[in-house]
Amino acid sequence: MAGANSWSLPKPRPNGPPFFSRSQISTVLHQVGVLLELNGANPFRTRSYLNGSRTLSAMTNDLYEYVSNGTLVDIKGIGKGLASGITQAVEEGDWPKSWAELFETTPSGLIEMLGIPNLGPKRIKMMHDELGVENIAELAAAAEAGLIEPMKGFGKKSQQKIIDGIELLHRFHARRRLNIGQRYGEAFEALISGIPGVIKAQLAGSTRRRKETIGDLDIVLAVDLDRHEAVTKSILGLQGIADVKGAGDSKVSLILDTSLFSDGFQLGHIDAQVLDAIGGDAYEQLESGGTIDAQIRLVEPHHFPYTLAYFTGSVEHNIRLRKRAIERGLRLNEFGLIPDEKAGGLKGIEAAQYSLLANDEADIYRHLELNYVVPELREDTGEIEAAESGDLPELISYSNIRGALHNHTTLSDGAASLEQMANAAIQMGWSWLGISDHSQSLKVANGVGPDALLAQGKLIHRLNQQWDKDGTDFRIFQGVESDVLAGGKLDYSDDILATLDHVIASVHAITKWRARDEVTNTEELIKTMENPYTTILGHPTGRILQGRDGFPVDMHEVLRATAELINDGHTKAIELNASPYRLDLDWRLCKYAKELGVPISINPDAHSLAGLFDVHHGVQIARKGWLEKGDILNSKSADELSAYFSG
DNA sequence: GCCGTTTTCGGCCCGACTGTTTTCAGTCG
Structure with missing residues (x-):
């Protein structure tokens, strides 16, 4: 969800009920969930608020009808607690006291801190409680002053990571647009594919799912076990690597920069209004000096489809698949789909030696009695149900x-x-x-007056006639x-x-x-x-x-x-x-x-x-x-x- | 907070990595 700036509970519309719309309620539930996290609440309680928010945002029926019929609790994921809060808000225009208190007592700066990579609610709360840090600026100051390092559970590296993370957040709001992610991801995927010993290389994660913004890049490689070390070494020698954050046998964490692109990083023409909103001329400068995090995972070829599916996500989609596996006496992890009785006490990659075979992702879905779901649809917005009933759409191309x-x-x-x-x-x-x-009122975009518009119409008419005469199908x-x-x-x-x-x-x-x-x-x-x-x-x-x-x-x-x-x-x-x-x-x-x-x-x-x-x-x-x-x-x-x- | 052909408790998806520890908590996807 974009823009964590200044959260507050919406005001009721004057002529309710309903005093709030479905989308407003959904947003509030999401925010309550995040605020609960920051206050150290039970993670499962937090999740039920976030689930409730997701459920409402995907819901297309009239929320008020559910509220007035008292049938809110019939919706899966909405129980007594959420239903009573929602009902109070929608019918009386009044938010539950406990929700309102969360908004009042949680400094909005803490919410922004969640955008810092590798910093989550627990440690934000700890720094708030112990150092009195209330926003990103104060956190940066505390880190620069060395106040983070001595805290329990923290150290020199965490302190530096916080400083680096704030820098990254300020430059890019932590996430990048899909087109940027795709350019880095596809370029690096191509480089890796050329390394001897790499049997398959595939960009995964939110880039593969075509989310409109992405956090970092995930690339999954199929490599025979005896080549893992050599391939890892080759990866570290590729162009475009600004820094190596970690390199083990099965995972390499990198920071990529624009040296990845031999002929530089060009943005092309941007509509002036758009450019204005993303920071004007400074933006181009920013992107040309930009970086992006990438995680490369090396697995043996027979694990590849499972690992690819796992790191493609989404988390919500994966959870549904795992629950489905459990219902069938199976266990799904990033290495395989394992019958319970064979796995016994084994876990992870050890258990996966008993996995059902999968040559590709479609096999995994088949094992779970589902039609193949393309990556774009894996968001748990109805694709599992459609894959079960055979009603998946035939998507455009x-x-x-x-x-x-x-x-x-x-x-x-x-x-x-x-x-x-x-x-x-x-x-x-x-x-x-x-x-x-553009029309005449939009002066900044040289909006067109009526006469010029009519003249353009005449030109178009002439061109259309010409193409018609030429036999040009246009x-x-x-x-x-x-x-x-x-x-x-x-x-x-x-x-x-x-x-x-x-x-x-x-x-x-x-x-x-x-x-x-x-x-x-x-x-x-x-x-x-x-x-x-x-x-x-x-x-x-x-x-x-x-x-x-x-x-x-x-x-x-x-x-x-x-x-x-x-x-x-x-x-x-x-x-x-x-x-x-x-x-x-x-x-x-x-x-x-x-x-x-x-x-x-x-x-x-x-x-x-x-x-x-x-x-x-x-x-x-x-x-x-x-x-x-x-x-x-x-x-x-x-x-x-x-x-x-x-x- | 939600859920239930083990229904009012005790689970809740699962594993890896990092940095901090010497067995683990936090974070991520």
């Missing part, structure tokens, strides 16, 4: 993409002309491209990225809007929207969708990954309202902004949009030719969000899309 909407040109703040963008799309094998420059759709004005109004008069193929409505007054409450924002977004000229809601929450949180909004509600509009015959879709800095709509909501029948448009929001390639990032996230070919606009042919726009 890049080959389904025939074009993309939401692209900018030099007419507003793009770096390439209309013709250049179109030619690039043709080169990519697409059969259509949607152009949507078409441009003219849209606009309209600012959302007060009351869900769009940025042009109706007669101008009527000339366009599509209108992407995007909120850009982020500061104002972030300062407002969830209810107001939700209503405004719904009004925006209700505007007859709105076709697509652009970057729905305005978040910038590792830059800023989105504005508060109940996207479930917005999606439900959108579904109703679609049922009434309107043409509406939601953007999955494919920029690796945004990836907004969040993948967690894609699955719900799909269930409601709300189409998703994977939009690169390209501000340059290279920006069009961001569609690849969007496809990855769409897959993570369970989307199939029929759920996205990008798989339509030009004729199908044209028909879709005209309703």
Whole structure:
């Protein structure tokens, strides 16, 4: 969960019940769980709050219905305790006293400290209790002054690790965006693959699951036992290693830097608004001097599928698999799947000599009577159930993409002309491209006035005619990225809007929207969708990954309202902004949009030719969000899309 | 705090690594 800054309990909406939304309750449960951790509570108690939060965030039914029927306890993972707290909040607008006290008595600086690598709640609490440390700045000062080292259970190394960890946190907020992780991970994986003795090398962890941000890199290697030492030695000689944190026979911990990339680390063109949110020019400097942690694990080939599955995660998915194994008289660990009676008292790798054989991960799922689950779906958001019943989705792939909407040109703040963008799309094998420059109110992005927009329309018309005459299978759709004005109004008069193929409505007054409450924002977004000229809601929450949180909004509600509009015959879709800095709509909501029948448009929001390639990032996230070919606009042919726009 | 074909107690996924210890606690995935 992003942004640990200044947690506080939300205020009840004025006209309840319900006084709080499902997403608000979910957030509070998560925060209570973390605060309990920091207060040294029973870890299982902590977990039940975190589980409860997860359950609610994945839940798509109306929470208030459960509350008013008194059926909350029927939900698995919600017991008497959580149910009574939730009920009190939703029905009376009042948080349980014990929860409120946690918020009041826990310094918010402690929450931020959880972001420091290798520092968890126990030691944070200890330093708070013994040294009076209340925030990261005070912790840094205490470490620099040598106050940590003499404490029981700490030492010189832990003190230095804290100093280093704070430095890392300040530079990168500890986590990195997926695209950065993939570039480091894939480059290093390729280097390792070339080492003699390495039978297989595979990037695992959250990068393989395509999480939008990642902590560090996990790479699993299949290596014969007698080659482990030689391979480890070779790894330590590879380029790109800034530091070796540890090197044993089965695990190597490294810090990688940009010397991994022979031709340097280039970021490419970044949309000015995005760049602003992630630190401006200093950001590029930061990334070029950046580092990333990597863990390499060496196992024998017959363990490889188990180790790969284990380190791919997620933790929640693995827990479900292990429980399933237990129900079948089996034990699952990172080395094997072992029948109980054979394992006896043996543990770990010792027990694994009796493991069932697995040539690949699919075999592991087969042993557990499940269909194979691709890494993107391993988040325990219903994939186990679907794998059991045979209802796993047939996920989209890049080959389904025939074009993309939401692209900018030099007419507003793009770096390439209309013709250049179109030619690039043709080169990519697409059969259509949607152009949507910024609307007139967005002065900082050189927003387009009505006359220039109409002129662009004429140019597009001419180009389309030309391609038609040439027999070139390509078409441009003219849209606009309209600012959302007060009351869900769009940025042009109706007669101008009527000339366009599509209108992407995007909120850009982020500061104002972030300062407002969830209810107001939700209503405004719904009004925006209700505007007859709105076709697509652009970057729905305005978040910038590792830059800023989105504005508060109940996207479930917005999606439900959108579904109703679609049922009434309107043409509406939601953007999955494919920029690796945004990836907004969040993948967690894609699955719900799909269930409601709300189409998703994977939009690169390209501000340059290279920006069009961001569609690849969007496809990855769409897959993570369970989307199939029929759920996205990008798989339509030009004729199908044209028909879709005209309703 | 949740859960239950061992249901009101006593479990809760499992193992490795690190740094600190001399048998273990904390953290991570």
